[in-house]
Amino acid sequence: MDNVFRYWQLVRLTSTGQSQPIELPTVKTWLEDTYADALLDLEGADRRLQQALWGVWQGQDSGHDLAQMSLRCWISHQIRNTCVSLAQRYGDRHGLEAADLFPLVLDDNGHAKPTYRPLSLEILTSFDPAKASLGTWCNLLTKSHPALTRLLLEKGIYLASDWAILNDSERERVRRILREYHLWSDFEIDQAVELLARYQAVYQRDRLRQRQAGQTGRCPEPTPAQLQEMMPSLSPKAVKAQLKHLASQLRQYRIHARSGNPQIYQPQDDGELERLGGSQTRFEAEDDSNTFLRRYRQALDQLLGQTIAEAIAANVSRLSRRTPPQDGPYVQGLHLRLCEGVSMTQIAPRIGLTSQVQVTRLLNLKRLRADVRHILIPQLTAAVRQEAAELVSADRLRTLDATLETLLSEQVDTLMADAAAEAQSPKPRKVKSRFAARLCAKIHTFLTGQTP
Numbered sequence: 492m493d494n495v496f497r498y499w500q501l502v503r504l505t506s507t508g509q510s511q512p513i514e515l516p517t518v519k520t521w522l523e524d525t526y527a528d529a530l531l532d533l534e535g536a537d538r539r540l541q542q543a544l545w546g547v548w549q550g551q552d553s554g555h556d557l558a559q560m561s562l563r564c565w566i567s568h569q570i571r572n573t574c575v576s577l578a579q580r581y582g583d584r585h586g587l588e589a590a591d592l593f594p595l596v597l598d599d600n601g602h603a604k605p606t607y608r609p610l611s612l613e614i615l616t617s618f619d620p621a622k623a624s625l626g627t628w629c630n631l632l633t634k635s636h637p638a639l640t641r642l643l644l645e646k647g648i649y650l651a652s653d654w655a656i657l658n659d660s661e662r663e664r665v666r667r668i669l670r671e672y673h674l675w676s677d678f679e680i681d682q683a684v685e686l687l688a689r690y691q692a693v694y695q696r697d698r699l700r701q702r703q704a705g706q707t708g709r710c711p712e713p714t715p716a717q718l719q720e721m722m723p724s725l726s727p728k729a730v731k732a733q734l735k736h737l738a739s740q741l742r743q744y745r746i747h748a749r750s751g752n753p754q755i756y757q758p759q760d761d762g763e764l765e766r767l768g769g770s771q772t773r774f775e776a777e778d779d780s781n782t783f784l785r786r787y788r789q790a791l792d793q794l795l796g797q798t799i800a801e802a803i804a805a806n807v808s809r810l811s812r813r814t815p816p817q818d819g820p821y822v823q824g825l826h827l828r829l830c831e832g833v834s835m836t837q838i839a840p841r842i843g844l845t846s847q848v849q850v851t852r853l854l855n856l857k858r859l860r861a862d863v864r865h866i867l868i869p870q871l872t873a874a875v876r877q878e879a880a881e882l883v884s885a886d887r888l889r890t891l892d893a894t895l896e897t898l899l900s901e902q903v904d905t906l907m908a909d910a911a912a913e914a915q916s917p918k919p920r921k922v923k924s925r926f927a928a929r930l931c932a933k934i935h936t937f938l939t940g941q942t943p
Contacts, residue, residue, distance in 0.1 A: 494568075495530050498522055498540070501560075501601045502567035510571050510593050515564065515601065521557045541565070541625055548615075556603050559615065562625075563599055566611040569629035570596050577634070577643075585646045595638040604848055606836060610636060613911075616857070637908050649746045653738035654710040657690055658698070660741055668744045683737050689721040690734060790874040794867060795906075796929040802862040803930075803937060810853075817853060820844065822937040824854050830931040860907045860926070868903055 499519035500512035522530065526540060547558040571589075574596065578589040599609035608616075614632045618625060633639065634650055643650065662684050669675040669683060694713060713734075718727035725733075803825070811818040820842035827833040827841065828850075835847040835854075844850055910926035 497565045497568040498544075498561045499564055500568075501564045501599060502571045502597060503599065503601065504593055504597050508590050508594055510589075510597060512568075513601065515560065518557055518561050518564065521554060522561060525554065538624075542620070545618075545620065559612075560601070560603060562615055563601075563609075563611040566614050566625070566629050567597065567599055569626055570610060570614075570633050573630050573633040577648075581643075581646070581648050585648055587643075587646050587648070591642065592639055595642060596633055596636050606834060606847060608911075644746055644749050647746055649742050649749070651742075651745075652710055653735050653742070654694070654712060656738045656741050656745070657687060657734060658694055658710055660687065662687055665737075665741065669740065672744050672747075673740050686722070686730075686733055687737065693717050693720050787875060791871060792925075792929065794870050794874060795863070795925065796933050798863045798866040798870065799926070799930050800933045800936070801866055802859055803933070805862070806859070807937060821853055822934065824850055825930065826934050826938060828854060828856075829927045830934060857911070860910055863926075864903055864907055871903065 496512070496514075499516075499522060500514050502510050502512050505511045526543065530536070530540070541562065544558040544562050546552075548555045548562065571593070574589045574592040577592060578587050581587045596610050599605075599611040605612065610633070614629055617632070618628050623631070640650075665687060666680055666684055669680045670677075675683070690713075694710075694717065697717065698710070713721075713731070715727040718730040718734075722730045803822070806821060807818040810816065810821050824838050824842050827838045828835065833841075835850045838844075838850050839846055842850070842853075844853070906925055910924045
């Protein structure tokens, strides 16, 4: 197998911020003794070995800790390769170096029982072999890491493809951006919005068919036949060029808005729910947007608190039936970790447990966030749709309905990512994320035995 060393060498940072592979002899010896034939196989060996290691780790069989560490080693190489690839692609134009990215994502110290969750372990625990290859999942989660995304935006890099940007851009919002940010003429704006409408009519129709056929993933480049259908009077090459130019204008706006450094045009709230604007005049739009954003935040805070309470109550009910009951330690542990910033290791003796691993399993913060997300998104979608109905026309609302749940899912996922990053910090701070703040506002009812 080529590059077999990746399964027992962990890529870590040196004191100078450079990446350096560190050999783990115990992992190497175990692999050579257990999977000697697979290591010598040159065809398809990576996938088979990864499947075998995954099975050992998931099954908690003998050697599951070594299997996990071997996979973390392999993932660390993939993370490094993604950083190098980004630097090669954007380095010359944007002044980006791989060494700028390494400290943000190469955070695995090689401990079998880390006190925080490194990116490599986050990739591994969220991986589903039925949906993607491990390499693809590594690349996706590395590129979407919040800290890496923020740095790329600061460098003027927004990773979404031109076709994804055009696919999820709301037309009235585009009018406003082109008019007030790029200072286009009304004639140019009308032409651009008409092109966007034709693009979305064809592209979104075909994307829906692809999803129904089980084809998912990144937005592909439109085919010549699609381009011809969008604008029969022009060549596919000319249509593609116009679409890419429009996408570049929208990309520039998103970079400035989301990096906190907008020029000319001022977003309402650092890009939050940027596609939910739109009205007849500039000042009316700003008033409606401000009203909507205020109501949206109120609804989010209220529903987030309610759904957190629901998820905790369900866990308390389940844990109370254990022998001995664990609902009390669970609630106390949540309070200590997310509200007081106490480490998992320090929490253990305070709630009657013996190790950090036991605390991690009891609190299961990842599952709690997933449960809250599952409850929150449909409730938030319904609430936002009701608020929007008071502020936009019926036609606008029908357009909004098509993308509302997807947009709000992105917002909730960002909220959960912030909560996850805070919970995984080796030195957590008290109540910084919105998730932790709402949890801590509700947790006292469980500590005192009241009904939330």
